[in-house]
Amino acid sequence: MELRKNGLVILIVVLLLFLAACGNSQDPTDNGSGNEITEEETGSESENALADGGEAQMLLAGMIEIDGSSTVFPITEAVAEEFGKMNSGVRVPVGVSGTGGGFKRFCAGETAINNASRVIKDEEKTLCESNVIDYIELAVAYDGLSVLVNKENDFVDKLTVDELKAIFQSGSKAVTWNDVRADWPKEKIVMFSPGTDSGTFDYFTEVINGEVKAIRNDTQISFSEDDNALVQGIAGDKYAIGYFGFAYYEENKDRLKLVPIDNGKGPILPNETTINDGTYAPLSRPLYIYVSKDHLLDMEVYEFVNYYIEQAPTLAEEVGYIALPEEMYAKDMELLLE
Numbered sequence: 001m002e003l004r005k006n007g008l009v010i011l012i013v014v015l016l017l018f019l020a021a022c023g024n025s026q027d028p029t030d031n032g033s034g035n036e037i038t039e040e041e042t043g044s045e046s047e048n049a050l051a052d053g054g055e056a057q058m059l060l061a062g063m064i065e066i067d068g069s070s071t072v073f074p075i076t077e078a079v080a081e082e083f084g085k086m087n088s089g090v091r092v093p094v095g096v097s098g099t100g101g102g103f104k105r106f107c108a109g110e111t112a113i114n115n116a117s118r119v120i121k122d123e124e125k126t127l128c129e130s131n132v133i134d135y136i137e138l139a140v141a142y143d144g145l146s147v148l149v150n151k152e153n154d155f156v157d158k159l160t161v162d163e164l165k166a167i168f169q170s171g172s173k174a175v176t177w178n179d180v181r182a183d184w185p186k187e188k189i190v191m192f193s194p195g196t197d198s199g200t201f202d203y204f205t206e207v208i209n210g211e212v213k214a215i216r217n218d219t220q221i222s223f224s225e226d227d228n229a230l231v232q233g234i235a236g237d238k239y240a241i242g243y244f245g246f247a248y249y250e251e252n253k254d255r256l257k258l259v260p261i262d263n264g265k266g267p268i269l270p271n272e273t274t275i276n277d278g279t280y281a282p283l284s285r286p287l288y289i290y291v292s293k294d295h296l297l298d299m300e301v302y303e304f305v306n307y308y309i310e311q312a313p314t315l316a317e318e319v320g321y322i323a324l325p326e327e328m329y330a331k332d333m334e335l336l337l338e
Contacts, residue, residue: 060300061089068095068102068115069199070227071245072287074319075141076115079308082315090300096226099199100124103290107133112295113305116288117143117199117245134293138309138332139324141316144246144270145204145283147259150238155184158260158267161208161282167191167241168205170214177239185239191219192233192242204243207282231255246270247320275322287321296336309333 066076073096080092097105099116106114107128120128120137128135147164149156155177159167163181166174167189177184194200196213206212222229227248234240235255249258249270260267263281274280289308295301309332313323 060087060303062298062300063091063093064113064295064301064304065111066092066094066113066115067097067105067111068113069099069117069287070096070194071117071143071198071200071247072115072140072289074247075287075312075316075321076113076289076308078315078319079304079311082311083304083307087300087303090304092304098195098197099202100197103127106135106290106292107131109133109292112292112298112301114290116290117285118203119288120290135290136293136296136335136338138289138291138305138335139286139328140289140308140312140332141287141324142275142322143285143287144275144280144322145200145243145285146246146249146270147241147243147261147283148234148249148256149241149259150234151255151257152238153257156241156257156259158262160262161264164208164261165210168193168215168219169209170211170216172216187239190233190237190240191216192230192240193219193221194227194230194244195221195223200244203285204283245321246275250320272317272322276325286324302336305336306333309336 064080066080073094077094080094084090084092094115095102095111099114099118102111102114102116103120103124104127105111107124109131147159166172166180168191174180174189176186176188178186180189193204193215201215202212205214209215220233222233227244230242230244231248231252234242235252241259249256258269260269261280261283262268265279268274268280270280270283275284278284289305291301291305296305309329313326313329316323
């Protein structure tokens with residue numbers, strides 16, 4: 001046994017000497033072209049590699065599972081894409097099962113992050129607690145929930161909150177546009193809405209209809225949680241109306257007509273100013289991501305969320321949303337560092 005041990009030691013020493021000889025076979029200050037590389041240049045190159053996210057970024061690997069709101073999806077997808085350019089070893093699939101559908105998975109421990117276009121509900125909190133899922137809530141942008149009609153609609157110039165309620169409320173007697181306003185045509189209203197698992201659906205029905213998930217039975221619901229289906233539906237019918245996040249309108253403004261909303265202070269269109277200062281009421285709202293504290297112990301998740309907060313002001317506006325005030329992002333960072 002002692003002989004075998006000594007032989008192993010000798011073998012290791014020989015290998016180390018061989019490797020050292022190979023490593024010294026070329027002058028470390030020679031770049032192979034006859035030009036010497038100074039110590040200062042070598043240090044500079046190392047610093048540049050780190051600055052470009054070189055070896056430090058290559059250490060990150062794994063998968064970050066995200067699901068939830070189709071409204072928050074464009075921001076999170078943009079963050080994931082940019083993060084992936086610097087961290088090729090990290091996969092970040094982003095699902096769109098809706099805010100409610102996402103919370104079901106999140107509170108079951110299936111995902112690391114949930115995109116949410118509303119705050120978590122009491123029953124979802126209870127589900128998370130029962131599965132010992134602790135989390136932090138981070139606001140990432142403002143959205144102005146937008147009301148849209150067909151591009152060829154030449155009679156809807158604005159809508160009051162009461163008129164919106166007359167169109168979408170459960171049990172409403174308004175069948176034609178003429179039932180909403182006397183000088184509008186006697187053409188059947190065709191309503192489109194995000195799916196029932198959507199935070200957008202919850203928010204709209206609560207602030208317009210007065211009750212979460214209360215909506216008339218003949219509304220065409222997008223059960224796929226795909227806002228593109230809503231765009232196609234509204235764009236395909238002259239007498240259609242629907243609603244979804246401001247970013248999707250920005251992407252499809254050439255196909256749809258944006259309707260000003262009058263909450264008693266005159267008609268207001270959603271834009272950066274009116275959404276941020278709250279004058280586009282009652283359809284302005286913050287958007288969130290919920291992050292599992294257990295998953296934050298994974299370096300790739302922590303770095304992704306940190307990057308998300310840093311880049312949210314820029315990327316939110318790039319995809320059509322409104323950046324939060326700086327102090328709100330500062331609060332997010334405090335929560336992350338706790």
